[in-house]
Amino acid sequence: MSLVDTRESISRALSLPKTHVIALHGPWGSGKTHLWKQIDKDLSKSGSTKTVYLSCATYSSIAALKSATITALLTHSSKLAKHGETIGKIIIGLINKKLPKDFQITANLLDIQALLPGLKGILPDPSIIVFDDIERAADLDVGDLLGFVTFLAEELNQKIILILNKDKFTDKTGEKWKRIREKSVSLEVELRASPEDYIRIGLGQLPATHNAIFSEKIRALGIKNIRTIQHMRRIYDALSGVGAFETTQWDGLIPSIVLFVALHQEVVQHSTEIKDALSSGKRWGPEKDWTPAQKAAAAILDQYKLGTIDAFESSILIPYLETGHLSEALVRDYASHISLRSKRQNSEKIAEEILNRFYWDSSATEEQLNNLLEKSFELQGYISRSTATSLAKAANSIGHTETENAIIYNWITKNEEAIDALAADPNLINFSVTMQYTHPRIKEIVEFRHRQKYKEFSLMEAIKYLTHNDSFGERQLAPFRTVTAADMEALIRKSDHDELPDVLRFFASRVRTRHSDQYFGQASTHFVDVCKRIIKDETSSRISKIISRAATDFDFASQVRSDE
Incomplete structure (x- = not known):
């Protein structure tokens, strides 16, 4: 049953005269409270019915809950319900003003429950009272609660909505609920929201491309928890608020947000095994020794296709999830890093195309080949030294030493930091495969700076x-x-x-x-x-x-x- 279907069912049931108590149940995060707020908004627009909302998790005893409920009824304020004990004295004073002197009461608010039926004339119009988070109220006896609910419905003619997750009841509470619910509950409605409902409510309005990525990844993990999806949106908003990421960069960030929020809140199956695999950067030894849970976790990761974990997850996302602290400096540095990485990837691709045409275009003249290599000048700040070497070697092969020199000069002047970083390595390996494919002039500069930095060996x-x-x-x-x-x-x-x-x-x-x-x-x-x-x-x-x-x-x- 979708949220729309459930909303219509509850609204219809509330209009029936014999349906006093409705129980709405479903998993945590399925949208039960959200659904009630939508119904409450509809009722407020019509102005025909007053509503009172109480979260049972707020109260440590049935006495406190009763006091809060009666306060809310008499003041018609859900906000004042939590101050039941204090306001009770005021309410009793108000009631006494309406009673003859000989009939005025001196009891506390809780004790007047038995007197309320006789005072219906001075109570507000019949209301809809909502008791939410019933399974979270560890100190409330569900039998006492249903007894109170029956009193409100039968003696005070109130409509009641109970919002709960039956699957989270303890065994004892669950058995008691099954045993006595038929006497108290007029209608049970199970909320089974569709994936579209979860995503629509959880994400809200997003750019279409970002919404599509979120939706794909949420579906891939089978997430059915609105609060989890809302937390994904909050993480997205916090990162977006820094203003560091370009629109296209989100394509690689959103999948990480979805997965790591789901793991943090443990709403995805085999979370422990997936965390182990991601934190170690490798899986669990030989595949033949994997447990069923590890095999299932591997299948989830294979299907999800997260890609390589880097500083975004380890230095930004995970610390933010665990501590609530977001380093804007790290976000900006990472955004700059991936922007540079993207430019490098694109430049390497263009350089590869240039070299491919240089060596395999049979119709190109020598001048055209040289012009092709000159186009690589603008790429020199983003390509690797081995790619620059290949371009220079190509120019040398057709006798254009000026182009060769220009390529290497451009690369050296635009990559000073890379040269210094290489020269700073105390164990510089000049004879590795990487350095063998480095242009002699680049290699000469690296070696010179390396010798300047470190003393000679005996x-x-x-x-x-x-x-x-x-x-x-x-x-x-x-x-x-x-x-x-x-x-x-x-x-x-x-x-x-x-x-x-x-x-x-x-x-x-x-x-x-x-x-x-x-x-x-x-x-x-x-x-x-x-x-x-x-x-x-x-x-x-x-x-x-x-x-x-x-x-x-x-x-x-x-x-x-x-x-x-």
Whole structure:
């Protein structure tokens, strides 16, 4: 049953003379209270019926609820109901003014419940009394409540609407409700709102494209809770209020808002497993070991297609959901970041198209090809150094060195921060795949700034670094390329008992294959020559015996054996 159907059913039932008590029930967040407000608005327009609204969750006892209800009836004010105890004394005074002196009452407001039927003449016109949140009133006995409701309906001729979620009753309360509801409740109406109702009420008015994304993602998760969807709208409004995001950027933000609000309020199935997968950035080990819940969570994520989690979720959205604090500075920084990312993606795509035409357009002349490459000048602030290198290489291939130089110059001048960030890496790896596809001029600038920032390695420092790290860069290789035979001999003779094994092991692995000489220059040759000479000329010396033993143990004896 949709909200419209339920609204018509309740409005029709309220007009029936024999229907005094209506129970409207449905899940939390399904729109029950919202529906009553719509009905109340209709009644207010007609002016034919007075209404009183009370949330049972506000009252800690049936006595407090009765006091509040009677106060609301006598004052005809839902707002004053919560002040029942205080206003009760005033109300009793007002009643006494209408009674002869001998019949004036001295009881408190609660005690006059039994007298109210006789005072109907001085009560306001019959009202509709709404008791909401019945399942949330842990301290109220549902039997006492229904007894009071029956009194209001039968003795005072009031119309009553009970709003509740029966599924959230405790077992004891649920059993009592089933047992006595037939005596008190005239009609039960179940609210089953449609997905369109939830989305329409929860989101309100939004730009059509944003509404469509919200709707798609809410449906994908099967969310049927208006309050959750309203919270999504509040998050959207808060972020939108910063004024940092462009219209098209919301396409990637709204799916995250929907999913993370749903997880935060735990209205999506398998929330725990989904949170685990998202927080760790990976799933739960081998798929064959997944639990049924993990498999179901994986299916939800696969269908949802969230994409990669980044700073929007980790630094902005999740902290805002958990603390209520929204950092506008972080929002603006992130908006700038994704704007730049979008420009980079578009620029890379254009550069790829330029290179594709350059290499595969068989009808293009050399001048047309050069003009094509010149169009890339405006992209240089957004493309990667490897893409700039590819464009420069293309210009060089047709002999247009001026275009090549212009491309690289433009890239360098527009990417100073990127160059500095790369140069600032203490473990700069100049010989990785990435740097191999970097234009020599860019590489030269990076290396120069890197050397300015960090001191040079000694040969021993370089050996220790490379012994414990798989990567290497110019700073680590420079000592090997400049070492002389005399330097190598000094290193071997002056190394202490901790350093000498490292030196011998390090070069042993290189002299066996010599495949790394392109990086290490003549260092391995000098090492072999020095070891040979010491073993030959100083056979009985301590250093000669250590080198000989190490040559056998570390498997480089054949390389240092004397030729004579």
